[in-house]
Structures are given as structure tokens and as C-alpha cells.
Amino acid sequence: MSTVPASASAPVPLPPTLLRFVWTHRRDFVPGLCFAVLRILSIAPLPVIFQRILDVHLPAGDERGILLLSALTLGLLCVHQLCSVRGASLLGAASSRVVLGLRALIFQKVQFLSFGYLDRQQTGRLLSKYAFDTQKVEGVLMPVLNGFIPDSIYSILTFAVLVSLNLPLALVVVLMLPVFAIMRARYFERFRVKNEASRLAQEKLTGTANELFTALKLVRVYGEEAQAADQLAGPADAVARSRVELIAVSTSFGAFSFAAIKVLSLVVVAGGALLAIHGQVSAGTVIAFVAGVPVLIGPIQMFAGVSEQYFTAEAGYRSVNELLDAPYVEAWHGSRRPEPLRGGVAFDRVSFHYPDDERGAIHDLSLIIAPGEKIAFVGPSGAGKSTLANLLLGLHRPQSGEIRIDGVAQAELDLRWFRRRTALVMQESILLSGSIADNLRFGRPDASDEDLRAAARLACAEEFILRLPEGYATRVGERGALLSGGQRQRLAIARALLRDPAVLILDEPTSALDYESERLIQQALDNVSRGRTVITIAHRLSTIRHADRIVVLEGGRVVEQGDFATLAASGGYFSRLLGGQSPEAAASLARA
Ligand SMILES: Nc1ncnc2c1ncn2[C@@H]1O[C@H](COP(=O)(O)OP(=O)(O)OP(=O)(O)O)[C@@H](O)[C@H]1O
Numbered sequence: 001m002s003t004v005p006a007s008a009s010a011p012v013p014l015p016p017t018l019l020r021f022v023w024t025h026r027r028d029f030v031p032g033l034c035f036a037v038l039r040i041l042s043i044a045p046l047p048v049i050f051q052r053i054l055d056v057h058l059p060a061g062d063e064r065g066i067l068l069l070s071a072l073t074l075g076l077l078c079v080h081q082l083c084s085v086r087g088a089s090l091l092g093a094a095s096s097r098v099v100l101g102l103r104a105l106i107f108q109k110v111q112f113l114s115f116g117y118l119d120r121q122q123t124g125r126l127l128s129k130y131a132f133d134t135q136k137v138e139g140v141l142m143p144v145l146n147g148f149i150p151d152s153i154y155s156i157l158t159f160a161v162l163v164s165l166n167l168p169l170a171l172v173v174v175l176m177l178p179v180f181a182i183m184r185a186r187y188f189e190r191f192r193v194k195n196e197a198s199r200l201a202q203e204k205l206t207g208t209a210n211e212l213f214t215a216l217k218l219v220r221v222y223g224e225e226a227q228a229a230d231q232l233a234g235p236a237d238a239v240a241r242s243r244v245e246l247i248a249v250s251t252s253f254g255a256f257s258f259a260a261i262k263v264l265s266l267v268v269v270a271g272g273a274l275l276a277i278h279g280q281v282s283a284g285t286v287i288a289f290v291a292g293v294p295v296l297i298g299p300i301q302m303f304a305g306v307s308e309q310y311f312t313a314e315a316g317y318r319s320v321n322e323l324l325d326a327p328y329v330e331a332w333h334g335s336r337r338p339e340p341l342r343g344g345v346a347f348d349r350v351s352f353h354y355p356d357d358e359r360g361a362i363h364d365l366s367l368i369i370a371p372g373e374k375i376a377f378v379g380p381s382g383a384g385k386s387t388l389a390n391l392l393l394g395l396h397r398p399q400s401g402e403i404r405i406d407g408v409a410q411a412e413l414d415l416r417w418f419r420r421r422t423a424l425v426m427q428e429s430i431l432l433s434g435s436i437a438d439n440l441r442f443g444r445p446d447a448s449d450e451d452l453r454a455a456a457r458l459a460c461a462e463e464f465i466l467r468l469p470e471g472y473a474t475r476v477g478e479r480g481a482l483l484s485g486g487q488r489q490r491l492a493i494a495r496a497l498l499r500d501p502a503v504l505i506l507d508e509p510t511s512a513l514d515y516e517s518e519r520l521i522q523q524a525l526d527n528v529s530r531g532r533t534v535i536t537i538a539h540r541l542s543t544i545r546h547a548d549r550i551v552v553l554e555g556g557r558v559v560e561q562g563d564f565a566t567l568a569a570s571g572g573y574f575s576r577l578l579g580g581q582s583p584e585a586a587a588s589l590a591r592a
């Protein structure tokens with residue numbers, strides 16, 4: 001599957017309509033379509049052959065002629081069969097390729113969407129676009145390319161044949177067609193509206209269901225199954241209702257079109273019979289018409305189904321394109337790579353507020369972090385510590401001010417390049433389902449087994465890993481559900497260390513650990529801190545004892561900074577924080 005290259009740009013939106021999109025892929029479909037058309041050409045002469053057998057060779061008693069024409073028909077049917085199989089497989093493969101490309105584009109685009117936008121999206125909705133809407137697009141390609149288009153050509157050729165056999169009878173058939181056109185126009189609009197409603201309802205349902213399934217544990221331990229079921233019932237009901245309305249619209253049109261086609265067949269057969277009685281048309285011609293009429297009206301009959309599929313696909317396509325068109329991309333990627341990264345960071349009068357948040361998370365903050373500095377952020381919950389880390393990684397863009405990395409403004413920096421040289425241990429460690437080794441290697445895909453073990457040892461994770469039934473090959477479950485919180489945290493630290501980053505950001509790296517593991521990890525972090533910038537965010541003061549500098553944040557502003565001893569003596573927030581710890585702990589910390 002396509003991966004996002006290091007400095008790729010976000011995918012550009014696709015053509016506005018599905019038709020134009022398919023047109024841009026026309027080259028992919030040409031070989032399959034050629035076989036589909038050949039398939040049609042091979043059987044188009046059949047009405048004429050039937051007519052000749054009955055009108056020419058039968059009256060003449062020409063058995064040889066009849067057998068020859070039958071052999072010819074069999075030969076044509078063989079060609080038809082071969083072309084059908086080949087055409088269908090070529091078109092099927094081409095459709096799959098096109099949809100595969102569409103899915104890759106969606107995933108690529110999601111990688112570029114800003115978190116200001118993504119944080120507001122239900123993951124399930126994105127999934128729905130990725131999995132279902134693309135499937136709808138695929139769902140229309142085969143029926144149209146392999147069915148509707150060749151069958152329409154078949155129908156037109158057959159009409160030409162019938163005109164050549166008997167013009168008045170052929171005209172009767174054509175005159176009936178406008179009725180369909182009028183019905184079609186009225187029906188289309190209704191179907192389109194209902195179909196869009198149905199798609200939105202489906203997307204909402206997937207979104208809500210995904211959220212609730214992810215929160216199964218919360219629901220159960222709160223005993224709130226009824227509330228969860230209620231939350232899901234609304235969207236599920238809406239989907240059911242919209243489906244019923246959609247089915248009502250399409251069946252009413254289906255019933256009409258069935259009746260209309262039967263009437264048309266009756267007109268042709270009865271009219272043909274009447275003309276035959278008056279000697280105006282031969283029996284062979286009537287037989288040819290009877291054989292030809294289903295071919296003629298085949299596409300019309302298909303039209304209802306195909307147009308339904310088309311509108312479903314068009315809605316799916318628009319939904320995908322909406323995402324590909326979303327303007328909320330991290331548009332501030334530049335191309336500069338200050339190689340080698342030394343890890344100096346400057347916040348220059350940075351202010352930032354999340355979308356729809358009036359109060360703001362960071363206010364006019366200036367701070368310089370020297371390359372190789374060990375800096376710690378402390379402050380009350382909601383002070384903006386994690387936000388600062390997110391800003392540094394360019395996950396959000398400040399509304400004013402500038403962040404410079406080794407002197408290069410973030411807007412000019414190749415952010416992906418920068419991120420690949422940093423590591424973040426998040427507040428909530430995110431693991432992927434897969435083995436322990438897989439999760440560690442996410443940090444550095446080319447790491448050797450020995451590298452993995454070294455990183456795990458540093459993060460005090462090796463001991464518990466070796467006690468697991470399959471060691472490094474043990475699977476951790478979805479999001480690491482089979483591990484304890486502290487184990488997940490140690491894996492996350494090992495994964496970060498494995499990257500050997502120039503800038504290491506630890507957002508409460510030891511919050512889920514017991515005192516002993518915390519002490520060990522602290523030791524390990526101190527060991528690996530040499531030669532890199534380390535930014536630690538912590539509530540526990542023991543974690544930041546050895547920091548070169550401690551910055552106290554409150555309400556998105558720097559309120560104090562200095563080393564541990566200075567701050568402890570200052571009588572400000574930090575010393576109050578220190579006072580809040582147990583007396584022994586505070587005393588031992590102050591001594592250290
Ligand atoms: N994705 C988000 N969208 C909107 N507002 C957010 C988002 N993340 C955080 N905030 C708000 O921004 C402010 C700062 O949050 P932040 O996560 O940086 O705090 P913190 O200092 O890391 O707190 P904690 O110690 O609890 O982790 C808070 O008021 C929070 O409500």
C-alpha cells in the first residue's frame with residue numbers, strides 16, 4: 001500500500017463529480033471495455049440470423065443454410081463467452097485498483113489534517129469514509145462499465161437491426177421511451193435526497209457505535225448499559241428509517257418500470273402479429289423483434305438499479321472528496337532541515353488557543369531551550385504543559401508568535417523530518433495491537449533484536465517482558481489492553497529511547513509507575529539524556545529533581561523558572577507544590 005513519503009504534500013482534491021473522476025481513470029478501463037464491446041458486437045447480429053433462418057432458408061427448404069447459420073451462431077456465442085470472462089476480469093481488476101488508490105489518498109490526507117480539525121471528528125466517521133464510501137464507489141464501477149455501457153451499445157445496435165427489418169414497428173418502440181425519461185427525472189431528485197440522508201445517517205451511526213464500542217469498559221463499570229444503548233438507538237433508528245424511505249422510493253420506481261416494460265413488449269408482439277396478419281411483416285421479423293425487444297429495453301430496465309447505485313456511489317464519492325478537500329491541513333510544512341539537529345528550541349511570544357476556545361491555552365509565552373538542556377515543566381492541570389509539547393511538534397499552529405528549532409522558524413521547517421528526530425512519550429501511552437517487538441520497532445523499524453533489548457533494559461521493561469509467555473513476541477492486544485498501565489508506559493519509553501532522538505519529550509513519563517520503577521526509570525532517563533534536549537512534564541517533583549531548569553506554567557504563562565533549589569526557596573508556586581508533598585519526601589527532595 002502506498003506510504004506517505006517523508007516530505008510529501010497533502011493530496012489535492014479530486015475532480016468534483018464521480019463521472020469526471022472515472023474519466024480521469026479512463027486509460028485503466030480501456031482494455032476491459034474493449035473486450036466488453038467485442039462481447040456485444042459478437043451477438044448483435046443474432047436477430048438478423050433468426051430472421052434469415054425463418055424467412056429465407058426455411059421457405060427454401062435449405063437445410064445446409066440453416067445448419068451453417070446455426071454453426072455461425074455457436075461460433076459467435078463462443079467469442080461472446082470468451083470476451084465476457086476476459087472483459088469482466090480486466091474491468092474488475094481496474095476498478096479495484098482505482099478504489100485502492102482512493103483509499104490510499106484518504107489515509108494520506110488524514111495524515112495531513114490538523115489536530116485542531118481531527119480532535120473534532122468522530123473517528124468512526126473517518127472510518128466510514130475510508131471503508132464504506134469507497135466501497136460504494138467500487139460498487140457502481142462494474143455494473144456500469146461491464147453492464148450498462150456495453151448493454152446500451154448492444155441496445156443501440158439491436159435497434160439499428162430492428163429498424164432495418166421493419167421501420168414502423170421499431171418507431172413504435174422508440175415513441176414509448178420519453179415516458180421513461182419524464183419519470184426518470186422526477187425519480188432521480190427524490191432518490192438523490194433520500195440517498196444523501198441515508199449516507200449521513202450511516203456515517204453518524206458508525207461514528208457513535210465506534211465511540212461506544214471503544215468505551216465498552218467505561219459503560220460496563222458504570223453500569224450504564226441502558227444509557228449507552230439509548231445513545232446508539234437514535235442513530236440506529238435514523239439509519240433504519242432512511243433505508244425504508246430509500247427502499248420505498250426505489251421500489252415504486254421499480255414497479256412502474258416493470259409494468260411499463262411489459263406494456264412495451266405487449267405492444268411490440270401484438271402490433272407485430274397484427275401487421276403479420278395483413279402481410280406487412282414476415283413471421284421471421286416478428287420473431288426477430290420478440291428476440292430483440294428485451295435487448296432493447298434491457299438498459300432501460302437496468303437504468304433504475306444502475307442509477308440508484310450511481311447516486312449511492314456519487315454520494316460516497318462526494319463524502320470522500322469532502323475529506324480530501326478539507327482545508328484544515330498542516331499547511332505550515334516547509335522544507336528546511338537544519339542538519340544535524342542540535343535540539344535548540346525557542347518559543348518567541350507564542351499565543352495559542354484551541355478552535356472554539358475563547359480563553360486560550362498559551363499566552364504570549366517566550367522561552368529559550370538550549371541544545372542539550374534538561375528542562376522540566378510543572379504546573380497545575382490545564383496549565384498548558386501538554387499543549388506546549390504539541391505546539392513544539394507542530395501538531396497545532398500558534399495564532400501568534402513563532403517557534404524556532406535550531407534557529408529555523410517552524411513554518412520553514414520540514415516538520416516530518418523534525419518529528420522523525422524527536423520522540424514523545426505521551427500522557428496516555430498509545431500502543432498498537434501486535435507484539436511487544438512490533439510496538440518497539442514502531443520507534444525504529446530497522447532496529448535489531450539487540451537494540452530492542454537494550455532499549456527495553458533502559459526503560460526497565462525487560463524484566464516484565466521476559467516474564468510474559470512469549471517474551472518479545474507476546475501480543476499486547478488492541479491499544480495494549482493486555483498490559484498494565486505501568487507496563488504500557490515502560491514500553492512507550494523504550495520505544496522512544498529506541499529512536500535515539502535529538503529532542504526527547506516526556507509527558508508525565510512515570511505517572512503510572514510505582515516508586516521503585518519510577519526511581520529506576522529516572523535513573524535510565526538520566527543515563528540516556530546525555531547529548532539530547534530533554535523536555536519533561538511532570539506532576540511528581542521527584543521526576544524533575546535533576547533538571548537543569550524548571551519552568552512553572554500557570555494559565556498558559558511562565559510564572560516562575562530556575563533550578564530546583566532556587567525555586568524551592570522562592571516561596572512561590574513551586575515551593576507551595578513542594579510543601580504539598582509528604583514532609584519526608586519534601587525534605588529528601590530538597591536535600592537531593
Ligand atoms: N484538543 C483540545 N481542544 C480544545 N481544548 C483543549 C484541547 N486540549 C487541551 N485543551 C485545553 O487547553 C488547556 C491546556 O490543556 P493541556 O492539556 O495543555 O494542560 P496540561 O497542563 O497538560 O494539563 P494536565 O496536567 O492535566 O495534563 C486546558 O484548558 C484544556 O481544556
Ligand SMILES: [Mg+2]
Pocket residue numbers: 385386387427507
Ligand atoms: Mg497534559
